[in-house]
Amino acid sequence: MVYLAIAAFSVLTLVSGMLCWALVQQRKALAAALELNADRFRDVEPEMMLTLKVLEPVVVAKRESRSARVVADRLPVMVTKMVYQRVMQEVAEEMAQRDIQVEMKIEYR
Structure with missing residues (x-):
């Protein structure tokens, strides 16, 4: 029973770690995409x-x-x-x- 709880905890820890890593990667990709768009429109005046x-x-x-x-x-x-x-x-x-x-x-x- 104890071994089962330890195994379940280990699996949950591993899955949580993978989800955190995926979230960090998505944030990096989003920040890079926003920076590209910001550079592209930096010199453009807004249209009235x-x-x-x-x-x-x-x-x-x-x-x-x-x-x-x-x-x-x-x-x-x-x-x-x-x-x-x-x-x-x-x-x-x-x-x-x-x-x-x-x-x-x-x-x-």
Whole structure:
């Protein structure tokens, strides 16, 4: 019985040692990979972006469109998409009038 306990303890110690060694190796590999990426992006300036979120698109649609008043409560997702498309169109027109080149897209998060 004592020999069995000693054998089980020895096996557990060996497995624990192997797991610790594997963890150390993974940490070394991760640190090396992060250092490579840090060197690659060290001289790159961050890119500035402008994000616009319409806080109450259904309310805007109801205020701006007679037909939206009828369908906004039944089809809020479609109305929200249409509001974003319209806002994007109006911003693009304003930027074109000011001769400012922009790249716009709608992102889903």
